[in-house]
Amino acid sequence: MGPKTPSRGAQVKADITQKLASTIDSDSSLTPEQAMRKVTMDMLANNPFVPPKGCPVNDLPPELLAYIFSVGTKMEAEEEYDEAEEEEEFMDEFDLGDGWTDEEDEGDFDQRMTKAKAGKEVVRKDGEAMDVDGEVEEEQEEQEETQERVLPFQVLVSHVCRHWREVAIESPELWTTLTFTEGPPFDKSKTWIERSKGLPLHIHIDCTIPEVEEHEFFDEALQAHYSEPRAGPAHDSAPPVTAVTHGRQYAEEHNIITPHVGRWQSLEVTASVYDYIHLLLSRLAECPAAPLLEVLELYHYEDCEDYETFRPVEFREPFLPFQGNAPKLRDVALWGVHLDWDRSLSFLTGLRDLELTYHAKDVRPSYATFKQMITSSPEIRTLSLCLSGPQEHNEETNDWGTEPIEILSLKDLVLCYHEAQYAIALVQKLSVPNVHSLALDFDGEDYSEFVRQLTRPMPKVKKSILAGLEHMKISGLPCDNQSIDMMFEQLGGLKTINLNCSGEEEEQLFRRLMKPPANKIYCPNLHTITTTGIDGAEMRAFIEARKAAGVPVKRVMMSDEDEVEEKDERWLREHLEELEFFEPSDSEEYVDITDAESGDEMDI
Structure with a gap:
């Protein structure tokens, strides 16, 4: 031993x-x-669990510290969170109108240092909250933690110490995203524009109506706005107080960003009523060229029952933004917002992503204009047409012609809410042999013939669009069992499928996939399924059936609103590589196809 x-x-x-x-x-x-x-x-001295003296991070070169701040800012921007709740919490807990100018910030910082020396206040020194005796005051620490949660990352780091503040303020890339959420007189946004020092700007303006109106400047602006008489049938009576005039007040009284249109890289505007969108478009028409603009997203969310003709009629006038000059524009999303389509062809070219949604029939682009928009974008990857697209086909005049629209670059296609005959005519014209993701959402009539059309060869090629699919999302597709079988027979390469089985027709899709007719196996390469409206027992039966057929599913994602008993969940986890639960969207307006291998997502 x-x-x-x-x-x-x-x-x-x-x-x-x-x-x-x-x-x-x-x-x-x-x-x-x-x-x-x-x-x-x-x-x-060298124990990693003992904090070193001083603040070693301050020994880093300012350029490296600035890069760390930039990464932190980008990471925060990429996090998924409920934007409405975040904005509400931000405005409730932090005074956005206070201390945004450099002079006010410096004075505020010096004042806090003076108070600390007098033993009146805790300050942050080298990242640690301390009072003058070096003891952490619990109440003050909780207040600081609350403030840290609601402050934007770049503002937070600028309030740590003087050195960090100097580095942050002199890092223009931290101040390029503007939201204007602080309200008039928009001191924060003005300061951020100044600090951005000429870099490209990303602009997000939200003028949707909050569920609960709590902010006084919204109320005051609206009352002032609607106290003035407005002519026209759409304004015979004053509408209820909403947040929309916050955006109107910005547009009418605060000309902050239009002088910087040459620096815009992305513009996203959301609104609940069209009068603000109309005002916005009129201002964009007055703007000069937008030479750096790559992303243009305009969303109008007002509920509408009739999509035959555009209303309100007085706002039907189309506009040409940026005088038709936006040479770098690549991503365009227009929800219920129409342009002067023919003249806009000067910049609706070379697109990567195009999303047209909720357009009344009389304000849609002509087929010829729509076709030119697509064919002049040889690198387009995503096309989303939801209750929108080219003007309806007239069979008598054959206004759509005989030539198909060939889009060899297209990878992701979304078709939603079209009438069955329109959807059939549309897919008859599309030649998209390289599409690998397809999202469908239809209801209200029988789409069996539309599904059969999907199974037929596309123009100019000998295969159907289904034959090349790897990912598919079906939120609504009323059709008969025969058309379902014809569709599934062609999905031999499908890897992931997302089924919303809230309705009887869609649940039948799930059943046919689980138990196809005798001697048939559907979707043999399917490894991931996402469902809404399927309970734990049904999913267990599906997994067992697929395994028995020799085509097992490896990954399952289920809605957390569907009932899954503990025994079924335990069984699923034992027989799957991965089981996840997700919170379904409140609205079926949002459809996403996720490439389980690449992680790419397409949202509409």
């Missing part, structure tokens, strides 16, 4: 004894207590 290895504690004790003796021998003036203190400090 070899020598016994000393325990960890014994080894540490021996090391301390040896170092203590050595320290006393080297300096006989030290008392045992002083020697022990010195040994302890020496042993802890």
